[in-house]
Amino acid sequence: MNMSQTKDIRTEEFLINMGPQHPSTHGVLFLEVKLDGEIVVDCTTHIGYLHRSMEKIAENRTYTQFIPFTDRIDYVASMNNNLGYVTAVEKLMNLEVPERAKYIRVIVAELNRIASHLIGIGTFAQDLGAFATPLFYCFREREKIIDIFDRICGNRLTYNYMRIGGVQFDLPKGIDETIKQFIAYMRPKLDDYDTLLTYNAIFLARSKGIGVLPKSLAIDYSVSGPNLRASGVRWDIRKEEPYLVYEKMEFDIPVGVNGDAWDRYKVRIEEMRQSLRIVEQALGALPEGDPTVKAGRIQKIAPGEAYMRTENPRGELGFYIVSDGSTYPYRLKIRAPSFSNLALLPELVKGLKVADIICVLGSLDILMGEIDR
Amino acid sequence: MLTALTFIFMLTAAFAVLGFIAVSAMFLIWWERKVSAHIQSRFGPMRVGWHGVLQSIADAVKLLLKEDIRPARADKLIWWLAPFFAVVPSVMVFVAIPFGRTLVPRDLNIGILYIMAISSVCVIGVFMAGWGSNNKYSLLGGMRAGAQIISYELPLVLSIIAVVMRAGTPSMQKIVASQGSCWNIFHPDMMLVSVIYMISATAEVNRTPFDIPEAESELVAGFHTEYSGMKFAMFFVGEYTNLFIVAAIATTLFLGGWHGPILPPVVWFLIKTYALVFVWMWVRWTFPRVRVDQLMAFAWKVLTPAALVNLAIVGWLLLKR
Amino acid sequence: MKKMRQDEIFADIKAVFPEIQEEAGSGAAVIPKDLLLKVARYLRGEPLAFDNLHCVTAIDRKEKIEMVYILYSVSKRRALTLKIYLSPEDLNIASLASVWRSADWLERETYDMFGVVFSGHPDMRRILNPYDWKGYPLRKDYTHPEFIPKPRL
């Protein structure tokens, strides 16, 4: 049947709703996909199914009362959110933080980065069809990190650990021993993932060369975090605008080559190795002193505004706080990294197959709590 | 000549086979959940009977009680018939499978040909389920299933022809008898054939890495998205019976059926079959899923040519002998 | 590569656009509303290379709506905040979706929360709230039947 005959066969596009409840949309994301057979013609995203009006709440909470809400913005990397919010408020008040608190914050934030990347990798492998086995391996490692957090601040997922000007409790005795054991336990596990997944023929076939994100497009969509670095842009806030004690830590930034789904996955694995190095160095150089906060719960902050961005596992999390002198922030804008990372999904996905939408979505590692705030 | 005796024998054989299918399906479902659990370093069903042994029975009882929902604009007849087309062919195949020296329901002289003809009827069941449930996901799943099973039928049948040529007869008992001295898999020219058979059998039974039709992550639950209650259980039982059949055929053709040193033949046959089933379960819980076009390319560009070349080699070897 | 300081960037822009003033508190560049597109294209251009529109948001100052654009230059490692004051009556402004592609969703969210209409935007719809939502939630004077205020400290 040569080309001329196929032209007059009337084919119709096939609209599929990958609706808010779908096994691999990482939460409540609604994708309206127009298909021509298996090939994606057009894909529109609908978000807002988890919009909990965080910014409206922020205007009715004092600075300390809002800290538990930051845990629930990116509920997989709560420590990094706390860190982002608290450093933003400290920058607004230009408050000095005790040295030990800075080191504790770095250790805890990097451990949470590993936990978040583990989930990112586990769900990515699950989306490619390796049903539950890699995900449960990643969760088995993540449980070890959660045990450490359980001992440090008593909760598994939403820690509410950091305060403005320091942290809530000092590290419990013998915790550095547990962390060292975890580091020793985790390093060979990362090599296991390489053998199980990274160089697996089917995994490569499914993710190499899919959803290639060129460097200029990534910067134009203000993508950040592992997705940007996978496209070859060496940009990491911990190195560009070092906050806390990151300038004392020496770690290198893994950079991908051609920015496809496999590179984004590989960058996350390398970043976990770097985070282990950071935790090791920070643990070694942990100074003495009292990291807890003595200041009262209600701080009146002089009118002014400040914008602080920190390196979240998913990208640059920015807090733009405007204060009008009262104990309540006048305006608090949360710049979520996944919000911009998801914006380019329709662009990446045109022309790919149905199975590739899920692969690209998994490689971007988005999180609906952060997008919908 | 249908005497009363042969009729009674056939009746008992039928009931024995049906009983065996039900028990083996239940056992396989339970076994898969335990194997997958231990691969993922967890326990699997424990609370329901000793080590979850009664889990499949509980699932069956619960599925019996479920309300049977039919979508409003579903195609009634096709929707209602689909589960039967998924299960009945896989039950009919048991007629020709040689469990033991004399323990075969009916030793057809066209054994393997009959099995191939019947087992390709399952495709129609999957297709009808996809079309009947008037749901976009199942339609996509049904289309994919049709394309996949048909395109993997070719290398499957070619590899079986190679075995039949070597054994000289399509009857299953005689194929097993011909492997008395040395199992087929150890013949040099048969090794590639058995690998081709294993791969295309995985695709035939829709198991990862070829489980495109009911891919959890893309299509919500593939062709049986709209089925609930007993109809869904029929698909489930059909899938596991197919898995057992494919393993049984593999043992008959390549691993020497019921041949084995001391244990009685039936035990040997079951050990080999369940060992192969374990390999498939092991594969299912470790490999990611292949994309549809890669799957098609692999079938047409790699497996079929390899099967044809192998056929030529077997033919040439037979001529030379 | 030496990072240019804020005032050096400011001097560059002031040379081309004299109307720019520097806001007292935060050191942001305040520009009149109609200049936005020209300034944006100039900032995007080669000498300053602000290739990353990091964040677009608004602040409801009751008598005026303050638009905030935070820009970054990944290649030259520089940051700049642009501010525009809008009177609450005519809340429309030129859309930067043609200059930076990240503006598309950021502007939709600002429209969703504050009601600022961006002219020239590819698809001006709400993004977080249901599409038929009445009112703009982040306005200071916004009320909603189910809004249960928490007693203030």
Place this chain on the structure above:
Amino acid sequence: MAVIKSAEAQTRKQFERRRTERIPAAKFIHKLPGGGLILATSESILKWGKASSLWPMTFGLACCAFEMIAAGASRFDIDRFGAGVFRASPRQCDVMIVSGTICVKMGGCIRRLYAQMPEPKYVIAMGNCAVSGGIFYHDTYSVVKGTELLGIPVDVYIPGCPPRPENLLFGLMKLQEKIRNEKNAAR
């Protein structure tokens, strides 16, 4: 809110009807000698089957979703109770674990999902947000304050923000207990 109120009344009626599940010909069997015994055992077997194979729906909204996955993962393995088969399509599952904050935009979808589930269906409201709106109770315009407001009858409430996986397992055991003592009208 009016829409939600009417949905609630309609689901209340459905909720009552489900409780009285009929075993066919119960009255006739009862008259046979020893019929009562057969009925009792068959009834307990049916309830045992329903209780020990509760298939949850993969339906995570927010933070509690990750505690649900952790409950399904290797350490707190929910599959030990026979509830590890996370089916994606609502047609094949019995329990809807509402795990996370229910937003107004998502409310309609949750009601539709609940309606699509076949009849002996149960709902676990996991986490404070699903129970009563949790910390998003005050100052929010876009959060539905509790699953009940959607008109969905909830069987087990699990407090906690997020509840630990052990709490979810305890909630599941409570649901199993509730199913076992369900008043089946065998008479």
